[in-house]
Amino acid sequence: MSPTPRPKPSRPSPLLARRSKSTAASLSAFIPSLPVRVRSPGPWTLTPGPCSSAPSTPTASSTETTVADDLRSLYDRCIRCGLCLNACPTYRVLGEELDSPRGRIYQVAQADQGRIEIDAAFRLHMDRCLDCRACMTACPSGVNYGAIIEYTRAQLLEQQPLKFWQRWLLHGLIPRPRRRRAAARLIRFAQRTGIDRLGPAQARLCPPLDADPFAASGQVIPAEGERRARVIFLPGCVQCELLPQLNRATVRVLARQGCDVVVPPAFGCCGALHVHAGDRAFARQLARSNIAALEAIPADVVISNASGCGAQLKQYAELFDEDPAWRGRAAAFAARVQDATEFLDHLGLRRDLLGPIPAVATYQDACHLAHAQRIREAPRTLLRQIPQLELREMERSDQCCGSAGIYNLQQPAIAAQLAADRVAAFRATGACILATANPGCSLQLAAALPPPVQVLHVLELLDLSHAAARR
Numbered sequence: 001m002s003p004t005p006r007p008k009p010s011r012p013s014p015l016l017a018r019r020s021k022s023t024a025a026s027l028s029a030f031i032p033s034l035p036v037r038v039r040s041p042g043p044w045t046l047t048p049g050p051c052s053s054a055p056s057t058p059t060a061s062s063t064e065t066t067v068a069d070d071l072r073s074l075y076d077r078c079i080r081c082g083l084c085l086n087a088c089p090t091y092r093v094l095g096e097e098l099d100s101p102r103g104r105i106y107q108v109a110q111a112d113q114g115r116i117e118i119d120a121a122f123r124l125h126m127d128r129c130l131d132c133r134a135c136m137t138a139c140p141s142g143v144n145y146g147a148i149i150e151y152t153r154a155q156l157l158e159q160q161p162l163k164f165w166q167r168w169l170l171h172g173l174i175p176r177p178r179r180r181r182a183a184a185r186l187i188r189f190a191q192r193t194g195i196d197r198l199g200p201a202q203a204r205l206c207p208p209l210d211a212d213p214f215a216a217s218g219q220v221i222p223a224e225g226e227r228r229a230r231v232i233f234l235p236g237c238v239q240c241e242l243l244p245q246l247n248r249a250t251v252r253v254l255a256r257q258g259c260d261v262v263v264p265p266a267f268g269c270c271g272a273l274h275v276h277a278g279d280r281a282f283a284r285q286l287a288r289s290n291i292a293a294l295e296a297i298p299a300d301v302v303i304s305n306a307s308g309c310g311a312q313l314k315q316y317a318e319l320f321d322e323d324p325a326w327r328g329r330a331a332a333f334a335a336r337v338q339d340a341t342e343f344l345d346h347l348g349l350r351r352d353l354l355g356p357i358p359a360v361a362t363y364q365d366a367c368h369l370a371h372a373q374r375i376r377e378a379p380r381t382l383l384r385q386i387p388q389l390e391l392r393e394m395e396r397s398d399q400c401c402g403s404a405g406i407y408n409l410q411q412p413a414i415a416a417q418l419a420a421d422r423v424a425a426f427r428a429t430g431a432c433i434l435a436t437a438n439p440g441c442s443l444q445l446a447a448a449l450p451p452p453v454q455v456l457h458v459l460e461l462l463d464l465s466h467a468a469a470r471r
Helices: 071-075 083-087 089-094 101-112 120-127 134-138 145-159 164-173 177-193 201-205 238-242 244-256 272-276 280-294 307-314 316-320 324-334 340-347 367-372 377-384 412-429 439-448 458-470
Strands: 229-234 259-262 301-304 337-339 359-363 389-392 433-436 454-457
Touching: 071 101, 071 145, 083 101, 083 134, 089 412, 101 120, 101 145, 120 145, 134 145, 134 367, 145 272, 164 177, 177 238, 201 439, 229 244, 238 244, 238 439, 244 259, 244 340, 244 458, 272 280, 272 307, 280 316, 280 324, 301 307, 301 340, 307 316, 307 324, 307 337, 307 367, 316 324, 337 340, 340 377, 340 458, 359 377, 359 412, 377 389, 377 458, 412 439, 433 439, 433 458, 439 454, 454 458
Parallel strands: 229 259, 229 301, 301 337, 359 389, 359 433, 433 454
Antiparallel strands: none
């Protein structure tokens, strides 16, 4: 089920007008009215409110909520029950109420009503949010926290533009294929010469780059055997250079399972990173270009192997609330989008094409697959069909690994703690393979889990299974 639509508020938010307004009391004065302390004793020590555990699956109210037309009606749904705290990665790491979904909603409400200033501290707490949506899965009241944090960031961006490096990355590099390829060549040179080891720790997130990036744009890869479907595969942006083997594996699996695979000649960045950063205007530009490039191509579905990209593509209509013509086109486009694991689960794997992988694996849920797209079982169902592959469940498998788009570049210390937690949970399973469903998760976890551990996308494991069957 795709996420609930999130209309843009119809009235101008006072957030813009309240930046410098003095407040009668600091935010801390309001926090004691909440049923948890401002700070817990230390990292990973929770101080829950009246309810101490979250439901494992979304309730009807959290999945069928109709989002209201203004910011206040979004945050007014919060009943301060505290269920979101146990689910929130930043609260679990920092132990700060202000770095929990409830605390952030409270700050947004106070700022919107002019009771606190929008200062550096306010921005810090908003920036620390991973936008992982785990709180939305836990929430019994259907609070659309994703809409609140993304709209708040959009308002903050109008006051203070992106930092130079963020603008260069989001505007000047990621959406521009030629620049990405040039950057990849520089990174390969740095890796061969060892220069990359002299850089910041974030540079180690980049895997050893393949000399040949994924370059199948404009091609149609025919189905093997009986044709069961015709699909458009979106190779994404950075994974073409950073994880080309994943895209090649995805194309091979789809073709092997009977799909004609169309790789469009003109499709750019989906805009997910820009929406998360609050840059909705640039995201709209990208969306218009992508919709125009794909809407006339005949296909049964549009496939993404990146959960963050897929979630954004399914939400394209929300970018065009004030543009009915484009909203209709965006909604029609979004209705065709499916995650690769979602599609293959619906299609049904041809079991006779799968060979054995004698190993133990565990699966790390991608946040925007489990929480935003509400897809949990499809990846597991596919993995369980691989002969001799034992799948063991990992504790808190839907806890964010710290990748979250470019979060691990912006908040490396928190991201590292989240990755370390996932590493500990992985090692407790005794598995030798960590399966993921998102390229960002693969990069983050592979950097934290050196060989002989293998961090592989579900599609890569299916590709290996196909190869084993051919031997």
